[in-house]
Amino acid sequence: MTDVKNGAKQVSAPDAAEVDDGELDEGLFDAPERGSADELLDAGAHTDLDAMRHSTAHVMAEAVIDLFPRTQLGIGPAIADGFYYDFKLDRPLTPADLAAIEERMAASVAADHPFVRRELAADEGRAFFVERDQPFKVEILDDLAARAKADGSPMPATTVYDHGPFVDLCKGPHVASTGKIGPFKLLAVSGAYWRGDEKRPSLQRIYGTVWDNQDDLDAYLWRRSEAKKRDHRRLGVQLDLFSFHDVSPGSAFWHPKGQKMWRTLEAEMRRLQDRRGYQEVSTPILVHKKLWEQSGHWGHYDDNMFRVEVESQTFSLKPMNCPESTFIYRSKLRSYRDLPIRYSEYGRLHRNERSGTLSGLTRVRQFIQDDGHIYVRPDQLADEIEALLGEVREAYSWVGLTPRFAFATKPDKAIGDPALWERAEALVKAALDRAGGDYMVKPKDGTFYAPKIDIYIDDALGREWQMATIQADLVMLPERFDLTYVDEDGKQQRPIAIHRAIYGSLERFIGILIEHFAGAFPLWLAPVQAVVIPIADRHNEAGQELAGVLRASGLRVEVDESSNRMQYKIRTAQEQKVPYMLILGDREIEGRAVAVRRRGAAKDEPQETLGWDALAERLATEQREHRID
RNA sequence: GCCGACAUAGCUCAGCGGUAGAGCAGCUGUUUCGUAAACAGCAGGUCCUCGGUUCAAAUCCGAGUGUCGGCUCCA
Numbered sequence: 001m002t003d004v005k006n007g008a009k010q011v012s013a014p015d016a017a018e019v020d021d022g023e024l025d026e027g028l029f030d031a032p033e034r035g036s037a038d039e040l041l042d043a044g045a046h047t048d049l050d051a052m053r054h055s056t057a058h059v060m061a062e063a064v065i066d067l068f069p070r071t072q073l074g075i076g077p078a079i080a081d082g083f084y085y086d087f088k089l090d091r092p093l094t095p096a097d098l099a100a101i102e103e104r105m106a107a108s109v110a111a112d113h114p115f116v117r118r119e120l121a122a123d124e125g126r127a128f129f130v131e132r133d134q135p136f137k138v139e140i141l142d143d144l145a146a147r148a149k150a151d152g153s154p155m156p157a158t159t160v161y162d163h164g165p166f167v168d169l170c171k172g173p174h175v176a177s178t179g180k181i182g183p184f185k186l187l188a189v190s191g192a193y194w195r196g197d198e199k200r201p202s203l204q205r206i207y208g209t210v211w212d213n214q215d216d217l218d219a220y221l222w223r224r225s226e227a228k229k230r231d232h233r234r235l236g237v238q239l240d241l242f243s244f245h246d247v248s249p250g251s252a253f254w255h256p257k258g259q260k261m262w263r264t265l266e267a268e269m270r271r272l273q274d275r276r277g278y279q280e281v282s283t284p285i286l287v288h289k290k291l292w293e294q295s296g297h298w299g300h301y302d303d304n305m306f307r308v309e310v311e312s313q314t315f316s317l318k319p320m321n322c323p324e325s326t327f328i329y330r331s332k333l334r335s336y337r338d339l340p341i342r343y344s345e346y347g348r349l350h351r352n353e354r355s356g357t358l359s360g361l362t363r364v365r366q367f368i369q370d371d372g373h374i375y376v377r378p379d380q381l382a383d384e385i386e387a388l389l390g391e392v393r394e395a396y397s398w399v400g401l402t403p404r405f406a407f408a409t410k411p412d413k414a415i416g417d418p419a420l421w422e423r424a425e426a427l428v429k430a431a432l433d434r435a436g437g438d439y440m441v442k443p444k445d446g447t448f449y450a451p452k453i454d455i456y457i458d459d460a461l462g463r464e465w466q467m468a469t470i471q472a473d474l475v476m477l478p479e480r481f482d483l484t485y486v487d488e489d490g491k492q493q494r495p496i497a498i499h500r501a502i503y504g505s506l507e508r509f510i511g512i513l514i515e516h517f518a519g520a521f522p523l524w525l526a527p528v529q530a531v532v533i534p535i536a537d538r539h540n541e542a543g544q545e546l547a548g549v550l551r552a553s554g555l556r557v558e559v560d561e562s563s564n565r566m567q568y569k570i571r572t573a574q575e576q577k578v579p580y581m582l583i584l585g586d587r588e589i590e591g592r593a594v595a596v597r598r599r600g601a602a603k604d605e606p607q608e609t610l611g612w613d614a615l616a617e618r619l620a621t622e623q624r625e626h627r628i629d
Numbered sequence: 630g631c632c633g634a635c636a637u638a639g640c641u642c643a644g645c646g647g648u649a650g651a652g653c654a655g656c657u658g659u660u661u662c663g664u665a666a667a668c669a670g671c672a673g674g675u676c677c678u679c680g681g682u683u684c685a686a687a688u689c690c691g692a693g694u695g696u697c698g699g700c701u702c703c704a
Contacts, residue, residue, distance in 0.1 A: 092633055190699030191632025198701050202632050205699070233697095237640075246677085246695045301704050320704070354630050354702060355695095363703090447704065536661040563661080571665035585663060597664060607664080 048175075049212065053078035055115060055163075055174045056105075056181050056210040057085045062166035063104035064089075064206075067097070073168065074136050074194060074203045081220060082209035086192050088136075093204055098186045101206070105184070112179030113164035117172060125158020129169065136194060137169045183217045184210035227461055232514035233360040239519050239576060241510075241527070242361070250358040250365030252507055257527035260556065261510060264525055265503065266346060268398060269370050272391060278344040278372065283324035285348055289314045294480055295323040296415065296449075304352045317350035322499055325373040326481040334485040339495060340376040340384055346506075347371055361511030368506045374498040375483065378427070381472060381496050385431035385453070388470050388500055392455055395502050396467075398626040399513060399522070401457040403467070407432055408445035408452045415448055416475030424474045424496070425451045449476035450499065459516040467509070471499040520577045520599060522628045523619065530619065531573040532559040532594075535566045535585035542589045546582065546612055553616040555623065574599065579629075580619070600629075 057076030064087055065071050074086030120128065122145060129137040141158060148155050161170045163178055175181065186208040194200040211217040228234075236242045241258030244251075254262060270280070286308060292298035297305075297319075305316040318324065325343050334341070350366050357363055376384050389405065396403045407429060410421045428451050432439050439453075446452050455468035477483060477497035484492040503509040513521070523529050530550060534543040543559040550557045560569040566583065573581045581597040588594050594615060596608050610618070 094634090188698060189633070192700050193631075196701070198631060202700080204632075207699085244696085249695065295704090297704060304702090304704075351703080356630060356632095356700085357702070358695095359697085449704085533664090535663060538661075565660090565662050565667060566664065567662085568666055569664095574665055581664080583664065587663085595664080601664095603664095 050078040051173045052175050052181055052212070053083040053210050054170075055178070056184050056208065057083040058115075058161065058163060058166065058168055058170070058174070059105050059108045059178055059181060060101060060186070060206060060208060061085050061087075061168060062108055062164065063101045065166065066104055067100060070133075072136060073134055074192075074205075075140075076168075082187070082207060084205050084207045086194070086203040086205045088201060088203050093189045093206070098189065098206070102184075102186050108164060109178050109181050111164060112177050114177040115172075115174040116162045117174075118160050118162060119157040120160060122155045122158055125160065125169070128158075128160075128167075134169075140169060182210055182212045183214045184208055185217065185221070223461070227515075230461070230515045230518045231360075232362075232511040235514050235519040236361070239514075239527075241514070244360075248366070249355070250353060250363075252361060252364065252366075258510070260527040261521070261525060262506060264527075265506065265509070266370070268524075269395065269503065270344075272394060273342075273344050273372075276342065276387070276391065277340075278342040281325065281328055281343045281345050283318075283321060283327070283345065283347065285318055285350075286310075286315050287318050287324065289316055291323050292316065295476065296480060306350050306352050318347065319349055319351045321345050321347040321349070321369070321371045322373055322477060322497070323481065326477050326483060326497075329373075329375055329483055330481070334375075334495070336377060336485050336487045336493070339485060340374050340380055342372065342374045344370070344372045361507045361514075364505070364507050367508065369501050370503045370506065372498075372500045372502075373477070374500065375485075375495040376498065377485070377493070378423070378496055381424075381427045381498070382431040382434065384498060385428060385470060385472065386435045388498070389431070389435045389453070392468050392470075392502055396455075396457065399516070399525070400628040401459075401516070403455045403457055405432065405437070405439040406442050406445075406454045406456065407439050408442040408454055410451060411444045411446050411448060413448050414446070414475075416479060420474040421451070424472045428453065428472050447471060449473055457512075459512060460518070461515070465512055467504050467512075468502045469500065469504070473497040473499055520629070521579075522626065523579045524623045524626050526577070526579050527556065528558050528576065528578050529556045529623070530558075530580035530582055531569070531576075531578045532557060532582045532584060533566055533569045533573065534559070534561065535583065537561075537563070539584045539586075539589060543584050546584060546594060549612045550616050550619065553620040555616070555619055570597065582615070 054077060057078070060083075061073055061076055064085070065073075068087075068089055070090060072088040074088065076083060076085030122141070126138060126141050126145075129141065144156055158169065159171055160167050161172060161174055163174075186206055188207045190205050190207070191202050192205040194203055209217070209220055211220060236258070239257065240255050241261065242252045242254050245253060252258075273280070289298055289302075289307075292302070292305070301319070302316070305319050308315045308317065325345065328343060329341065346368055348366065348368050353363060353365050358365065374384060374388075392403050409425055414421060432453065442454070445454075450471040450473040452469055452471040454466055455470075456464055456466055458464050474494070474496050478494045483495050483497070485495050487493045513525070521527075532543040532547050534540045540559070540561050543561070547557045547559050560572070562569065564572075570581055570583075577599060579599045581599070583595040583597060585595075588609065591609075591611070593609050593611050596610055596615065598605070601607070
């Protein structure tokens with residue numbers, strides 16, 4: 001069960017967010033406990049810009065209360081690129097409401113109300129918010145009081161900030177007055193649970209953004225629209241890579257070009273794995289539930305598994321490969337000399353993700369993972385993990401990404417002998433230290449059966465994504481499936497099982513690459529690497545001949561034999577983001593040459609004319625070396 | 630799963646009680662062209678599904694499905 005993030009949104013949330021709501025950073029930066037009263041009050045204002053963003057949230061709350069007097073206030077923190085505020089309202093907000101709220105906010109900014117900090121005695125503060133029918137604020141105060149009592153510290157005063165007619169419970173800091181607020185824009189309204197708890201009331205969250213000056217705001221809005229253009233769901237249609245259909249929600253239909261990318265990524269990974277001594281296996285998709293009972297997943301995770309009843313027996317579609325890999329390991333007696341045994345598997349997995357969470361390729365119900373299970377002796381673990389980190393670096397270099405590593409340690413809900421855990425963590429840490437380079441530590445973020453190394457990347461838009469994972473499992477597979485090998489002394493020993501996925505989910509990986517490259521893939525990965533463009537019909541035959549030469553060098557080439565003009569063919573190839581356009585007219589054919597136009601070439605870029613064989617060699621080299629534009 | 634929005638031609642969208650529209654793509658014909666859109670014609674739709682209101686529903690109402698923005702979850 002290599003625990004890839006099938007789903008999991010990237011760490012800084014997408015688009016409408018570009019926002020990172022802070023809470024997602026938990027663990028990474030040791031943020032306060034989710035939804036704690038301190039955090040709710042603190043509102044994330046740590047810089048001047050944050051203070052302004054948080055102040056803007058206050059102004060927005062003022063506007064909302066003004067327009068909807070019975071509104072109950074949740075919290076309104078600063079977040080990456082902006083702010084939000086949660087409200088309980090009598091009716092759902094519409095885009096027209098946002099415009100009206102913006103207008104009121106502008107009036108408040110124009111009035112330049114000073115922000116005034118006041119301290120009230122605890123009971124006075126509570127009474128104030130009770131009187132104003134603000135139960136969420138009262139709850140925060142009650143929590144603070146309860147915590148003070150538990151700590152034996154004195155009852156804290158209630159800090160409020162006023163600006164104009166509006167008073168809010170808040171620790172601050174704020175800008176001096178509403179006039180200091182820069183250009184802002186409200187972006188979206190969405191639902192959010194009070195304190196992130198689905199059992200608590202559902203509030204309406206308004207997201208907004210605010211910047212020091214108009215240029216910064218414009219730049220941000222431009223980034224947003226760029227991100228939208230790169231959206232893999234949009235490019236997937238435009239580039240004819242995949243589609244989704246309601247007959248199988250959350251599962252992609254791969255079109256020929258998307259499938260070509262898939263096969264290319266897989267082929268490259270297989271080459272790496274062959275070199276590293278992996279042996280590829282394949283295990284059944286439909287599996288009896290007793291397997292999951294043995295592994296410990298049934299009962300805990302069966303909600304996420306698709307069940308299939310067959311002749312009154314319960315089966316499920318596998319949500320992970322790992323338990324089945326042990327059947328192959330156990331199919332014969334293993335010697336210490338046999339280890340490490342490295343099994344790879346491109347297994348098709350199904351996870352029943354909740355309907356509201358599905359999203360394009362990055363959150364799916366069916367996906368294929370470049371999974372691997374490596375069985376090692378304890379003395380081999382550190383070397384193997386170090387080698388795996390190298391595999392990750394190599395694979396990510398093919399697409400020009402630099403992986404960052406995070407060491408996730410034993411969670412509270414862990415199973416197994418604490419001594420085994422200590423040993424596993426020490427070995428993983430040793431491997432990370434030896435592999436050099438920095439890594440973050442994410443305490444208690446391991447899986448319930450293994451400490452792990454999670455791999456992150458930043459894409460071309462600076463967004464962080466969690467990708468690969470490496471897990472050192474001394475407990476689940478080895479113990480629950482009773483794995484053994486015979487050591488030098490003829491004694492039975494437990495191997496360690498490493499679960500690892502490098503691309504992770506191929507679906508998700510491709511989705512991220514689409515956005516990272518904005519669809520303009522490097523040559524080696526592009527589904528169509530070159531289009532031959534005959535200028536007139538009489539050049540078609542030579543075009544096919546040229547395509548044949550290139551295909552013989554292992555390149556993916558098409559010939560545009562349509563009756564369109566050359567200009568139109570170029571435009572089409574450009575829109576399809578084909579790396580090379582090969583233009584063939586009388587002049588070129590005469591010398592068995594071709595005019596080479598690079599995708600996205602500048603207007604004044606000098607164009608080369610190359611012989612066919614020289615071109616084939618050049619492109620083949622570029623492909624082999626995974627060159628990136 | 631929860632809150633909200635949306636669903637019209639292959640794609641992008643207009644129409645919002647009174648006989649279904651455009652651009653692009655497609656097809657046919659003409660054009661054979663030198664670095665990002667030749668010209669003309671034709672064809673293309675259970676207006677997501679099911680129910681309801683109405684003389685009349687793409688349009689209003691309800692339910693379902695899917696998608697989108699978030700929330701929650703993520704072995």
